Amino acid sequence: MEEDKSHKIIPRFDGHYDHWSEMMENLLRAKGVWSVVERGHVEPLNTEVLNNNQRVLLEESWTRDYQVKHYLFQALERSVFEQILDRSTTKSIWDSLKKKFGGNEKIKKSMRNTLRREFELLEMRKGEIITDYFARVTSVSNKLRSNGDDITELKIVEKILRTLTDQFTYMVVSNLYGCFN
Known part of the structure; x- marks a missing residue:
């Protein structure tokens, strides 16, 4: 065997x-x-x-x-x-x-603050592939969670929709329109 x-x-x-x-x-x-x-x-x-x-x-x-x-x-x-x-x-x-x-709570709190700021500043770059942008957002979100933050899926999705490049504007609007009908 x-x-x-x-x-x-x-x-x-x-x-x-x-x-x-x-x-x-x-x-x-x-x-x-x-x-x-x-x-x-x-x-x-x-x-x-x-x-x-x-x-x-x-x-x-x-x-x-x-x-x-x-x-x-x-x-x-x-x-x-x-x-x-x-x-x-x-x-x-x-x-x-x-x-x-392993870090202590003070270190994790400091790390959460740094990661929250990084999350806030995330935006899709011109010419960036959407899967690469999703991966960057997911990576920061996972780091936040592993340091004790309770970031929700809704907040992540909202962040992505808000920060996509202009080429995705019509898709976002059409998807949002579909959600309210």
């Missing part, structure tokens, strides 16, 4: 923590090792008093931790990797990435 190759693709961290962390969480859950990130790995104080079953469980726990660390190390560029101070466990790596790149 051939193994599903889609689970072998490890998302590369590109600086967008929220998107990357969702992709990694999904991968790690599919692999059955997400609990290593959530709970972490705890080393017992005295390994000499462990029975054989406890030793096996401890080794399995370390194996899962190393497996997830392997995925994380593959996902990170060297420059990001070097910014992680404590690489001893998966949980410490994940928490470090979250703290450094």
Whole structure:
């Protein structure tokens, strides 16, 4: 039986923590090792008093931790990797990435303000293909949502209709006329 190759693709961290962390969480859950990130790995104080079953469980726990660390190390560029101070466990790596790149509410608020301004200034350029303009508007809208803004589909559609170039004026008017009849 051939193994599903889609689970072998490890998302590369590109600086967008929220998107990357969702992709990694999904991968790690599919692999059955997400609990290593959530709970972490705890080393017992005295390994000499462990029975054989406890030793096996401890080794399995370390194996899962190393497996997830392997995925994380593959996902990170060297420059990001070097910014992680404590690489001893998966949980410490994940928490470090979250703290450094996840941002706090002040950062997200600032980002929302910047993106709202970018959204307000968006206009279709002369000669631009409409699908490219839709993609630009959608990209900014998605960034707003990922930073906690509740921008509605109606607001996005209104923005697009308001900012299309003159060549689309008759289509917009005819579509609007059709909506009210």
